[in-house]
Amino acid sequence: MQIDGFLGPGHVSMVIGTRPYEFIAKHYKRPLVVAGFEPLDVLHSVWMVLMQIVEGRAEIENQYARIVPDEGNDEALAAVAEVFELREFFEWRGLGSIDHSGVRVRKEFAAFDAERKFTVPDIKIADPKSCQCGEVLKGVIKPFDCKVFGKACTPEMPLGALMVSSEGACAAYYQYGDPARMRELEKA
Ligand code: SF4
Numbered sequence: 001m002q003i004d005g006f007l008g009p010g011h012v013s014m015v016i017g018t019r020p021y022e023f024i025a026k027h028y029k030r031p032l033v034v035a036g037f038e039p040l041d042v043l044h045s046v047w048m049v050l051m052q053i054v055e056g057r058a059e060i061e062n063q064y065a066r067i068v069p070d071e072g073n074d075e076a077l078a079a080v081a082e083v084f085e086l087r088e089f090f091e092w093r094g095l096g097s098i099d100h101s102g103v104r105v106r107k108e109f110a111a112f113d114a115e116r117k118f119t120v121p122d123i124k125i126a127d128p129k130s131c132q133c134g135e136v137l138k139g140v141i142k143p144f145d146c147k148v149f150g151k152a153c154t155p156e157m158p159l160g161a162l163m164v165s166s167e168g169a170c171a172a173y174y175q176y177g178d179p180a181r182m183r184e185l186e187k188a
Contacts, residue, residue: 003139005049008034010064017072021060029058036064083109093161094127094134133160136169143173150174150185
């Protein structure tokens with residue numbers, strides 16, 4: 001595992017607050033800073049993570065405190081709890097099945113549940129064998145290290161989920177990553 005620290009998502013944290021991240025500091029001894037979205041917010045948050053690493057701390061800090069309350073948004077949390085319930089497990093592309101990692105719409109709101117309305121039985125979308133999205137997601141390798149990065153897998157012809165959206169780790173590396181590495185890939 002090559003992950004030294006995390007930036008927490010400001011938009012999600014605006015609803016859930018900072019408490020749900022505490023296990024990352026307690027159990028995994030990694031710093032996490034909930035970050036805002038302006039360029040200075042991101043830079044400030046990276047600096048806060050680095051300061052924790054330099055000082056040997058692993059804490060949950062809130063850089064986006066102007067928007068994110070540590071306790072979350074009570075009204076939004078109540079609305080989410082009213083409509084959704086925890087699933088026993090959920091199958092994630094690249095990561096496999098993880099217990100209690102997703103939600104489903106409660107039966108009281110079944111009329112609005114696309115999953116019930118348009119049931120497609122037993123559909124599983126396997127990634128092509130050459131894809132290493134799971135390893136990138138888990139921080140085991142960097143996007144550049146995937147065998148098909150920038151060759152068979154590009155934003156124009158994505159093979160894996162991380163290259164599809166511009167927010168995906170591989171798409172971001174492709175667009176903003178080290179230009180020297182990109183030139184090496186082009187030559188290979
Ligand atoms: S998105 Fe493409 S380049 Fe990134 S890990 Fe998956 S297959 Fe590899």
